[in-house]
Amino acid sequence: MNETLQTILQHRSIRSFTNDKITQEQINTIVEAAQMASTSSYMQAYSIIGVTNPQKKEALAQVSGQPYVKDNxxxxxxxxxxxxxxxxxxxxxxxxxxxxxxxxxHLLVSTIDAALAAQNAAIASESMGLGMCYIGSLRNDIQQVDTILNLPPHVIPLFGMVIGVPAKEPEQKPRLPLEGVYFENEYNRNQDSSLNQFDATIKQYYENRSNNKRIDSWTDQMLRRFQNTMRMDVTPYVESKGFKKR
Amino acid sequence: MNETLQTILQHRSIRSFTNDKITQEQINTIVEAAQMASTSSYMQAYSIIGVTNPQKKEALAQVSGQPYVKDNxxxxxxxxxxxxxxxxxxxxxxxxxxxxxxxxxHLLVSTIDAALAAQNAAIASESMGLGMCYIGSLRNDIQQVDTILNLPPHVIPLFGMVIGVPAKEPEQKPRLPLEGVYFENEYNRNQDSSLNQFDATIKQYYENRSNNKRIDSWTDQMLRRFQNTMRMDVTPYVESKGFKKR
Known part of the structure; x- marks a missing residue:
């Protein structure tokens, strides 16, 4: 197996970092890697904002509820x-x-362009021995993030990414069985057996992991998650910025 | 520079392949790599459909208008x-x-999840010496793609990806200057100088490339592209599938 596949297959999200800042050279390499991702019709319909100002990092950590948004x-x-x-x-x-x-x-185009660039940044970081984690919880208050970053019309913040030297190496989280996400020639609506298999795997994973043991299945997590609405303000916010209006 | 960074930084989209099919083992490795991308709150809110049926490939090539959707x-x-x-x-x-x-x-979550997985698949393929290209033009008739793949409610096709042994190695397409997409602490609305610099780069690129020389700038391409509406049917289609309705 080549080095790149090893990097990709060893991924785990890192939520605890040492105090080391990454260098300007590393930042540039990561951004250059992000830029080399494919882009729909050459649009390059994304921007990346590096946040170093301590007050802004603190404010973003408040929105997200995660201390590692500040400490990374x-x-x-x-x-x-x-x-x-x-x-x-x-x-x-x-x-x-x-x-x-x-x-x-064009909401899809720009969201996909940004995500492809981000995943290149993630892999580039990990290939350099750094750890990373996506921060979707910035969408807890997306308007607030917009204000902090002074975003113009037709620009919306999708997610953050923290990068740094890992302070802990957590266990790797299992994924759905391959046949649960990969189908041939048409969509397979009969997913019960792969979901049952995955629920059994997940129960075992939560029972065995060193920190934060619990009893839970993936299906139960998802049913709980989708029972109550969340982030309904993303809809009017996105429209107010001139996306998905028509 | 490590192997992974080299792979990422050498990316170019491949639109012409030899007749070799990739092996089942390669397909599995690529899907496993896709699955290891981060996923929002463990949702794994994407599916990947491999299309091998010749009639379906032909129909999808018709939607996209690209022969390499069939020949890959x-x-x-x-x-x-x-x-x-x-x-x-x-x-x-x-x-x-x-x-x-x-x-x-949740339109954003699922679109981002799918795109992160896809970019892992892209990098994994390229690390194995294969070439690839994203196929956004499936959205030329997104309802037709939905019908071909028999997609249930709450599933929408975002894009395709063709993979194979490259028959040609095209030149690498330049990207915006780093300072044109990467800002510090807040959005930079004054992008004139980076756009002017990029337009000059692009004019030279089109003048010098071996195939399909032309006179054009990035700004002019974008102004032309956005003058006329396209894919307005994506909006009602996405709503009909139960996305972005609220």
Whole structure:
């Protein structure tokens, strides 16, 4: 197995870092790696904001509820970005552009572009011996994150990424069986057996892990999660920024 | 520079493949690599469909308008998937779940999950000496792709990925200058200088490349692209599948 596959297959999210900051050279390498991901029709419809200001990091950690948003080697925020596509447009051009720019297609394009870039950043970091974790919990108060980062119209923050030197190496979390996510030629609606198999795996994983043992299955976690609404404010926020309006 | 960074930084999209099919073992490795990407709150909210049936590949190539959707070593379709999260729900639970499942937050979660998995698949493929290209043009007729793959509610096809042994090695396409996508502490709205610099780079790239020389800048491409609406049917399709409804 080659080194790259080893890096990918050994992934675990790191939520505890030493005090070491990553160097400017490492930051540049990670961003360059992110930029080399594929991009839909060459749009490069994302931006990355590195947050170093302690007050801003503290405020973002408050939004997320996670101390490691403040305490890490570096914090990146990945944004879907259709702002720079209109910078040189005349007023009339901009009016014409909006119906296109603001449709669901371009919410998908910019979100996918940002995520592909982010995953390159994740793999690049891990290949250099660093650890990382995605921070979706910034969407606990997405408008607040927008304000902290001073985002213009047609730019929305999707998630953060913390990177640093791992202080702990947690166990690797199992995934659904391959046949539970990979189908041939058409969608397989009969997923009961792979879900049952996975629930058994997960119960064992939670029973055996060194920290934070519990009794739970994946199915129960998901049923609980989806019983109550969360982050309903993401919808009006995203619309207010000129995404998915049409 | 480590092997993984070299793989990432050498990326170029491959649109022409030899007749070699990739092996089942390679397919499994690529899917396992995809599965090891981070996933929001352990949701694993995506599915991957491998298409081998020649009629289906032909039909998908028609939708995309690209012959390499038919002629490749393997074709994957990546879907945002919230279907399996409800399989074991009672009817009453399902009713409660929908407001949550169908909000914009979970369109973002599932789209991001699918894209992170896909980029792991891309890097894994390239690390094995294969070439790949994303196929966003499946969204030219997203309902048709849905029908071909027999997708249930709460599953939407986002993009395809073709993988295979490269028949040609195209030149690498330049990216925006680093300071054009990476900002510190807040968004930088003054992007004129990086866009001007990039437009100059791009003009030179198109003038010098061996195939398909042309005179064009990135800014002009983007202004043209966004002048006319495209894929407006993605909006009602996505809503009809129970995404971004609330």
């Amino acid at each position: 080697g570096h914090l990146f925020i990945f944004c879907a970005d259709l702002y720079r596509h209109q910078i040189k447009a005349t007023e009339e051009q901009l009016e014409n552009m909006k119906a296109n720019l603001e449709n669901t297609e | 070593g393997h074709l994957f379709i990546f879907c945002a998937d919230l279907y399996r999260h409800q399989i074991k729900a009672t009817e009453e639970q399902l009713e409660n779940m929908k407001a949550n499942l169908e909000n914009t937050e």
